[in-house]
Amino acid sequence: MTTAEPTEAVTGVPFTLNGTELVAEEGELLIDACDRNGVHIPRFCYHNRMKPVGMCRMCLVEVDTGRGKALQPSCMLPVTPEMKVETESEATKKAQDGVLELLLANHPLDCPVCDKGGECPLQDNAYAFGPGETRFVEEKRHFKKPIPISDLVKLDRERCILCDRCTRFASDVAGDPLIHFIDRGSQTQVNTFPDHPFSSYFSGNTVQICPVGALTAEPYRFKARPWDLEAVESTATVDSTGARVVLQSSQNEIVRVLGVDSDAVNWSWLSDKERFSYEATAKGDRIEQPLVKNEETGMLEATRWNNAAKKVGAALRVEPDRIAAVGGARMPLEGQYAWAKLLKGVVGTDHVDAQLDDGLPGPLVLGLPRATINDACKPGGVVVTIGADLKEELPTLFLRLRHAVVEDGVKLIELTSTATHLSDFATVRFDVTPGSVGQFATAIAKQAGADLDFDVADESGLVEAQADKVAAAAALLDGSVPVTIIVGRGNLAESPRFTSDAVGIFRRLNDDFQFMPALRRGNINGALEMGLVPGFTPGGVQRESAQLDTWPDVPDFDGMDTKEIFRAAAEGRIDTLLLLAANPLQDFLDEDLVRRALANVKTVIAVDGISTETTDLADVVLPAALFGEVDGTFVNLEGRLSPLRAKVTPPSQARPDWMIPAELAIVLGVELGFTTIDELHSELSEVLPSFADIDWDTLGSSDDGPVLKLNRSWNIEFGKPAAAPPATSAFRLVATRKLWDQGTMVQESPSLASLPSEAAIHLNPDDIERHGFVGDSVTVRIGDQTHTIPLTSDVRVNPTTASIPVCLPGFDARTLITGRSTTAVEIRPNGTT
């Protein structure tokens, strides 16, 4: 008898596995203990990120706990001291054989047409542990197949082995209990409720975890067979969570994206946007060649790279103060650094901003101490959310946080603009109206003992009315437990000033509070870190204190942010405007201003992979390679670096983002100093202390990726918060975001394009009743304009506020946003003015 080296703590539970003495962790499930010791037990229903249910009985093993041997499901059984386990015994084998024979009794022989064929646990287990020959000659059970259970997922009930994984995921993990078992006996089936499709933002995960081919995803159905697929690990770039993924391609086309179980980030879960928006790169309207506007016809015409580069070079040879760049959040870190070096270090302009006025002030994000997702989700802690419903903006982070709050007892305090999908589980939830979050923070901080030299300025009495909640929140924030504050932009119709105020007050309440910026654009954290923000150079260093030996120059003035850039451009103060993978006509809140800006700039240069309404108006368009086509690095909202890897070739002449500024620099007679991505990495490690220890080659290959150590040498000054706006008879507007919207990645993915719902104004049912709104629309007046907008009754909306998502089909909610610090709209029953 040998004693194996216990892989974990020695103070565990001793047990015997197939004659070997081992040690399990306290409370560890037998199936996990076996996995950890290299003994594989076949399974279908057990999933290590969900609670066990013991549905399938595939994991039966012979266990002797001192009362004689018995077959027990190892996924339901915590290891107990002196337990003796046999996974190879006759009885175990017979049980495995029997379970498989019964599972296959009603299973169709669909393997050749089944998308799971070739990677199917049922196939694998049947080969490895099954009987080999069938004794079943009777007619099998039949269902209509397949049936769509949502726009993205199809269900084949004949193949389902009733493992309860999909249904458990939907109700326990995603909190969308839209699928369930119905009927009895051999007719038991997974199904949706009548008229309620399984339209969850997370539906793709059920397809990934279904152990058979019962659930298939529309975008991948019949696209390839598992043995065609080539795969590479990468990071999802659609939002700033940075979920780890594997990209699978066949015939040089990405055909599937799967979630990777990264303990630090996404636990293998993905949102459907992260999972399916790869379609945009293969099927979207790609820009394949450099385009230059023909002066005579005004049309964009394909040209060669050097022609286009020459044209851009000429446009960059004007006063630096007359050059501005907007965007860059979509690019890998390398592209962001190269652009920053070209624009700030060579051209010398500081008018560079990666955010489209839809996030939080760059200095705020750069200057806050960061929490990791695991810090925030650690049992026993407190999380404060300020801003948006994470389910709509950062869905994978939402899943992690939901687990922490629902399963692990993390306490949640919500200071969000509307109720969220976590509000039911929040310990304290405030009814925050636009403009008042700073005052709530002040009240909480004062109660918790912060030394503030100002009082709550709350004319409307809103804070006063929630005094008991203030007390409850203050008690949670007394500093005895770790606190993470997740800050986002929950309301586009409200100045981010109020959010900054609240953050500042929490900062002053306790220095140890950690923060997580919930900005939604892909690699926005990389962009800020690389200095694509006015006033900063890479590494979060302020412009005046920049020490960049490899840079020819740094700007000698403080630049404008995106809003100011567009204003200046509209007034003719900008000659050259670069749009780095930005589509401001769609994404910037004042579309009219953008149009005027584009019209008044001499040269508009768009760098993008997909043709948009904005690139159509550019003078020069440079084609960039997209997700899955280039190697690079991603920085997520924790500051964690993870790799982006190329799996397919970019179309035609499209180039990796970092090459484009390198090429343009040569046109300007300067070398950026790197001709390969490795040289770029060396330079980053050399000039930025936070990147000094990064091992670029092994990035993310063995662990979850290094988290950047952010040492800021400067402090943000927080002053007195702006007073909350007075109460009015009008509704205060909350402009929100939806996951499925008119954005480029969704619209260019054929399977997702139809998912956004029509824009509607959401009001609290009490308000609807009080104001006597009837029918399905209302008249909304803002300034001297009136609009008729569909009305939805929504309990999530705070009283006296009106919530409307931007960027949806139908009514363009941007027309309601005034650009004042908060926006008030008058709402009347339809038909009145």
Place this chain on the structure above:
Amino acid sequence: MGYLRGFAVTAKKIFEGVTTKQYEGGKGGKTDQKAPKPERLHGRHVLNKYEDGMEKCIGCELCAGVCPANCIYVRGAENPPSDPKSPGERFGYVYEINYLRCIHCDMCVEACPTEAITETKLFEFSFSNRSDAIYTKDELLVDDDGRPQQLPWEDWRDGEDQHTSGWMRATAPSGKASAQGTVAWSGELGYGVRAPEAAQNVRTPIDAAIEAVAVDTAKAEEKG
């Protein structure tokens, strides 16, 4: 020293002389006859259809997966509900065989779960460019009578378009030798129901008959 025995075979063959069999009269000649071919010769493929005209191929890519020469390219797609190409959910919408690579091993035929791909006895085809050598689905599909299409560069003779879809597994589906000897020929368009083939390790009357044919042929050759 075992290799000497190997060389001995080579040496013997050197002095045995060659048997190159000419078609009688040559192509287009007076008699122009092809030599008889063995029953199970592997020639150019066909993609079969069911009696109702539905394609048998379901685009499962098993043939492509098993092909040792990597010469088959298949893509599956969802059957359009209004105009299904094959029974069931999936059909093969791209099907190509590259005859510059195919070694006619018949593995694809064995892998096919629907008996969609089979091999005719035709090997008399050649091409002068690469794209002709890549047979597409349109060229491989049989016509509505179950007969292979005859392409301009192929030398088909009367009766050769029979015997195109008969096929047999080398082993029983279960892989067990004991299951050999059960009916394995398919009965379908262009062919007939066949008696079961024997297990490979057992000599049966059919084996004797096949050998007799072979002996006859050899004798006929000797006579010239």
